[in-house]
Amino acid sequence: MFEIFTTDFMQNALIAGIIVSLISGIIGSLIVVNRMVFLAGGIAHTSYGGIGFAIFLGLPIFLGASIFAIIASILMSFLALKYKDRVDTFIGLIWATGMAIGVILIDLTPGYNVDLMSYLFGSILAVETGDIYTMFSILIVILVFIVFGYRNILAVSYDSQYAHIRGINVGLFYTLILVISSIGIVITMKVVGLILVIAMLTIPVFIAEKISNSLIWMMIASGLISTLFTITGLVVSYYYNFTTGATIILVSVAGMILFLGVQKIYSIVKK
């Protein structure tokens, strides 16, 4: 199977796939334990506004999407902390507004015939060397945040009320978790697209949750599981000529079903 990675674009896809899998494993864990899955979906879709914004102004796509994602995450964090009961309504609103802005801005861009599909379903095969440097830098930023902020992240995620009593700035860390996640979400979208990003952020985490007894191990395990799914998906999509992002997601779902089946059989045998 290694001969398929002889071409440049497949090598780039492999490296990007591994880096993004590690990123999505880490931030996916943060998103799941903080019950921010819907928020993450909102951020992913809002960033489509940033894609339109970047195309309209001729900026790099990643920059535009990141700006929108960060603004959306700060806004959502503020609303989530202030109006806990109504936050789902606001997320839905921001979600739709972001996408609508994106569509209109692309309409307004003269002569631009955008390939919408690549943003919705990912374009890992179009990753360039420059993108890989960006992805790697983001991975480093996320790792630094986790290593130095671990005990506060853990305290805020597990029991935010108690963290507040212990003198931790809960609002600040909640916002930081969301902002860091939003950057991770945007970069993960490069691989599987904004429609499928939620699956990539949650399926490996779901499996990792069952086999790890601490947050840090959950992050490591999800990163590795995600890497396995991504590489398998990449290989399968190459041989069958499928859309890579969608293949990665289906491989992940198959992996999850397999895991649950094995777990069930194991528990029966153990009895």
Next chain:
Amino acid sequence: MSKKILEIDNLTFDYDGTNVLENINLSLDEKDFLAIIGPNGGGKSTLLNLILGILETKNGKITINNQDPSKQLSNIGYVPQNTNINTSFPIKVIEVVLMGHISDKKPLFGYSDAEKACALGALTQVGMEQFANAKIGSLSGGQRQRVMIARALCNHPTLLLLDEPTASIDVDGQRKIYELLKDLNKLMTIIVVSHDISVTLNYANKVAYINKFLTLHNNISRFSTTPQNGHFCEVELMQMFRNKNV
């Protein structure tokens, strides 16, 4: 004269103009064991949140060891009401206890050896040290409650607050928790918000009935020595307190 731990002076608190607490006065000495009882919505949790500094006092004054509660964080231990939340969270018992440390003198990353030793010590104090590396979700309700008490003990508090500590625990587990609190009471002042009046009365030396106003009973021995059928009916007891107030 024994040392004053908690002083509440003329405290009145309102949510949007409706008074929840009115003219609360309370004073606790070293090694007091106060039970707070009262109907739901009577202001018990509000008072607890004010003592903890989660809510800010507007009228009146609360002092802990003669200081504002926000300056006494490391002297307050707190065990929240619902400890069954987030049981699927991937976290070890020892990590939960480590959260009890105040965050102002923490190392650059991770936890210091002193903090770890302290957390293990707290777990030993509640008899849970052999579960240090277990996942929190794998424990029973009573065991988890002991872990939460260990977390509150991490900073060696002088005042320990517990909100309904035995609400979802079986009878045997409840008794163990109260025996533990009795031991801890030799070292610190304890406030328990509870519905288990019959149990609480055997351990508390003061009882406060809160329903907007606070009625304090300093000498409860005359109640606890004359229970009928070995137990107090909660309704009867509440009526007793209420009558005194009226």
